[in-house]
Amino acid sequence: DTAVSQTPKYLVTQMGNDKSIKCEQNLGHDTMYWYKQDSKKFLKIMFSYNNKELIINETVPNRFSPKSPDKAHLNLHINSLELGDSAVYFCASSQSSAGAYEQYFGPGTRLTVT
Amino acid sequence: SQKIEQNSEALNIQEGKTATLTCNYTNYSPAYLQWYRQDPGRGPVFLLLIRENEKEKRKERLKVTFDTTLKQSLFHITASQPADSATYLCALGWGGGADGLTFGKGTHLIIQP
Numbered sequence A: 001d002t003a004v005s006q007t008p009k010y011l012v013t014q015m016g017n018d019k020s021i022k023c024e025q026n027l028g029h030d031t032m033y034w035y036k037q038d039s040k041k042f043l044k045i046m047f048s049y050n051n052k053e054l055i056i057n058e059t060v061p062n063r064f065s066p067k068s069p070d071k072a073h074l075n076l077h078i079n080s081l082e083l084g085d086s087a088v089y090f091c092a093s094s095q096s097s098a099g100a101y102e103q104y105f106g107p108g109t110r111l112t113v114t
Numbered sequence B: 001s002q003k004i005e006q007n008s009e010a011l012n013i014q015e016g017k018t019a020t021l022t023c024n025y026t027n028y029s030p031a032y033l034q035w036y037r038q039d040p041g042r043g044p045v046f047l048l049l050i051r052e053n054e055k056e057k058r059k060e061r062l063k064v065t066f067d068t069t070l071k072q073s074l075f076h077i078t079a080s081q082p083a084d085s086a087t088y089l090c091a092l093g094w095g096g097g098a099d100g101l102t103f104g105k106g107t108h109l110i111i112q113p
Helices: none
Strands: A004-007 A010-013 A019-025 A031-037 A043-050 A053-057 A064-070 A073-078 A087-094 A109-113 B003-006 B010-014 B019-026 B032-038 B045-051 B056-059 B062-067 B072-077 B086-093 B107-112
Touching: A004 A087, A010 A019, A019 A031, A019 A087, A019 A109, A031 A073, A043 A064, A043 A073, A073 A087, B003 B086, B010 B019, B019 B086, B019 B107, B032 B062, B032 B072, B045 B056, B045 B062, B072 B086
Parallel strands: A010 A109, B010 B107
Antiparallel strands: A004 A019, A019 A073, A031 A043, A031 A087, A043 A053, A064 A073, A087 A109, B003 B019, B019 B072, B032 B045, B032 B086, B056 B062, B062 B072, B086 B107
16 A cells, blocks of 8 residues: 555646646645755755644745645645756655654655656 | 765675765755666666665665765665666655755666676
8 A cells, every 4th residue: 555645756847837746645644845956966944744734834835835635645736847846756754743753755746758 | 956866876896795875965955865766768667765864874785874964875676686777866855855855866787797
């Protein structure tokens, strides 16, 4: 059973388009995250959600909008895609927003903007 | 400025030896530190967590230390095997898990047979 899953695995699109990435976790966790890993492999937090509510938004352009329909899902919608958005996007989850817990990562979505 | 540094981009170790990876940070005061393993084309996988009031943690062949005075964590893999070859990421965390983690760039470890 996959703990954290993402779709699609690969996404190739043109500048200016709008796209979405879906994430689901079956671990019963309260907190979910989106991270971006750029071409230099640097992994950076974008968003954090706890029980469907946005906790942090780390200076991400408002072209990126996360949506959490329920505790198990956190989707990422990106408007007006730019070349600089090309990266691997990882969804992750953790048991709780309070205290120190390990995070479980999905397999990633490689986004290529041409 | 705030910085997390992990030792050299690549580390070559002979099979059977102990691999030691370093994570240094400046201008942070983390409540805990985590280590993750990342294989090519995959998401990071959690290995160990150590809190600011703990000096050392062990799990099978893995050991992590945390020195808040030196602002440094060391990650050791004893009796290293070629299957241990991967990128290892150090990540800092704060009081609430919802803050997310701040990652270093990682060290690419290569265990040579």
